[in-house]
Amino acid sequence: MFVVVYVSSGEHWKLKAQISWLKDIISTYVATFDDSKLFRLQLYKITKAGLIWAIK
Secondary structure (H helix, E strand, O other): OEEEEEOOOOOHHHHOOOHHHHHHHHHHHHHOOOHHHOEEEEOOOEEEEOEEEEEO
């Protein structure tokens, strides 16, 4: 699972400190989780990955 944070001002690193904001975004993702929407990569075996975009 990857969480990507972005803000147009370029200060993305500051968003990592906004724990309650990130918690809400991650909780929504978990509540609506759908395994069929994961990315599937064929490496040595099939690997699944999820991506959460946190944009402010």
